[in-house]
Every structure is written in structure tokens, then in C-alpha cells.
Amino acid sequence: MTLTDTPGHHLDDLEQRLEEALRLVRNTPRTDLTAIRWLETAAKLGDLLAGVREASAEIRQELLGGARTALLAYLRQHVGETVPAHELEGVSGIREWARRVRELRAMGWAIDCLGAGQEAPYCLSDDHLDETVALSDELISGIKGAKPRERLIEYLLHLSPWPVAASQLERVAGVPTWRDDLRALVREGWLIQSRDDDPSIPPGFYRLARIEDLPG
CATH class of the missing domain: 1.10.10 (Arc Repressor Mutant, subunit A)
Structure with a gap:
């Protein structure tokens, strides 16, 4: 299955929300920006980015299935490499991606966390x-x-x-x-x-x- 086979409204929704986020940032004043104005802008931006994640997850679901499957496929394609946390979040399309990594570990995969904290990168050391x-x-x-x-x-x-x-x-x-x-x-x-x-x-x-x- 290719992206062209994915239901078009998922891609359309993803594009629309990204365009709205970009428009929001462009319309934010570069001078005289107040804390209150930025809080309102950041709140709207957070809502739009949540929609981006949801649309991305829908596309992932169509192409690969669950978030754990997508994470495993991505890590196996990058075996031995240091993979940043934000890439894994993007691949999974969910906030709870680290829990899915732990599940993969419990299933026998040698996935190392290279550091401490939520932003620590990961590495799959064995390819099977x-x-x-x-x-x-x-x-x-x-x-x-x-x-x-x-x-x-x-x-x-x-x-x-x-x-x-x-x-x-x-x-x-x-x-x-x-x-x-x-x-x-x-x-x-x-x-x-x-x-x-x-x-x-x-x-x-x-x-x-x-x-x-x-x-x-």
C-alpha cells in the first residue's frame, strides 16, 4: 500500500492543520508580543498540533496498523543507529510511544535507552x-x-x-x-x-x- 491508497481525507486533514498552524505563527506579531497574546496563540497551536498527530496516526494505521508495529518497523530499518525520541513519537503518532517501546523489550527486542529522561534516544542493537x-x-x-x-x-x-x-x-x-x-x-x-x-x-x-x- 502506498500513500496514494490512503483515504484522502486523512492527508487532507493533516495538510489543513499544518497550514493552519503555519498561518497562526505567521500572523503572530514579531514586535509588541505580549505574554497573554502568546499564551492564547500557544494554546491554539497545541490544539492544531494534536490534530496533526491524530491525522498522522490515521495514516499509520492504514499503512502499518498499530503504533507498536510502526515502531518495530522503523527501529528494524535503523538497527544499530541512535534514534531520537522525537522521531519515535512521530513514527508512532501517539504520546504513549515509550510504553510501546517497553512492550517491544518485553517481547524480546534488544532496545537500549541511551540516556535518561523523556528525550533520551534509543537504539535497537540486534536486527532479529x-x-x-x-x-x-x-x-x-x-x-x-x-x-x-x-x-x-x-x-x-x-x-x-x-x-x-x-x-x-x-x-x-x-x-x-x-x-x-x-x-x-x-x-x-x-x-x-x-x-x-x-x-x-x-x-x-x-x-x-x-x-x-x-x-x-
């Missing part, structure tokens, strides 16, 4: 989970997406590069029509492979090929 952790029942029970598609995306992101049995994917999806959801993800551009694509994959298994090949 240990295979025993990735294939555990505990990981499956931790997948909580609202839709089968969202649960499949997150689970495959956790698993890559390990192949996973069809029976596990059905458990995660929670619906008998999970193969339809999987095919829809492939049509959107997700590189989900089977034995037909790679002979090294066991029969009846699937694998998200490479994190760097996320739909673009």
Missing part, C-alpha cells in the same frame, strides 16, 4: 529475535491488533527472517480467511514469501523476506 523467542506461544499471545491484517503484519515483522508455519499465522489472524488477508498484504507490496518463491522455505511456511523491502 532469537528463533526460540520468535516462534514462542508467548509472542503470539502478545499480538493484539484490532484486525487480522494488522495482527499478521506485526507478527511477520517480529518473525522475520524466520519462516513461520501456516498454522501459526492462522492462530495470529484468528479467522479462517487469513490467507485472503495474506494475499492482500502481498498485493500491497509486502514481500511475504512461500516455498514457491524460495525453495529454502519449508512447505506450508511463510516468511517476510527483508525489512528493507517494506512497501514503499
